[in-house]
Amino acid sequence: MANNDRLNNAIDNVIDALNVLKDAWNEAQDSYTPQVIISDEPPVTIPNEVPKQFTAPVTFSEPEPAPIPLPVPPIPPVPETPPAPPVQTYAPVENPQMQTMFCDNCGTKLRPGAKFCSNCGTPA
Numbered sequence: 001m002a003n004n005d006r007l008n009n010a011i012d013n014v015i016d017a018l019n020v021l022k023d024a025w026n027e028a029q030d031s032y033t034p035q036v037i038i039s040d041e042p043p044v045t046i047p048n049e050v051p052k053q054f055t056a057p058v059t060f061s062e063p064e065p066a067p068i069p070l071p072v073p074p075i076p077p078v079p080e081t082p083p084a085p086p087v088q089t090y091a092p093v094e095n096p097q098m099q100t101m102f103c104d105n106c107g108t109k110l111r112p113g114a115k116f117c118s119n120c121g122t123p124a
Contacts, residue, residue, distance in 0.1 A: 006062060 101110040101124060103117035110117060114124055 009062065 101112075101114070102108065103110060103120060103122055103124070105122040106117060106120045108117055108119040110124055116123055
């Protein structure tokens with residue numbers, strides 16, 4: 001809407017300036033009287049009065065609108081990072097049934113908790 005108002009104001013200023021120029025032109029035309037010299041002499045140019053210089057008062061006094069500052073959103077506080085829980089390490093539990101066992105007779109690896117060798121049948 002503000003742009004339309006500015007455009008209308010500019011057009012009104014131009015129209016006012018043109019009307020002032022038209023009035024100045026008409027005034028200059030009204031005051032002009034041609035000079036006719038009747039003579040046997042060759043024609044001589046007689047300078048006419050030079051019309052007043054005219055400058056139309058065209059002004060655009062409406063200031064440019066100031067930039068609208070954008071609101072800066074507040075930065076939320078960064079929550080403190082809780083300390084990491086301590087890493088617990090466990091020592092291997094000595095379980096005789098979980099240890100790797102081999103057959104005394106043939107050397108085959110026995111399954112955990114096996115009572116006999118699956119290859120030769122020797123008791124473990």
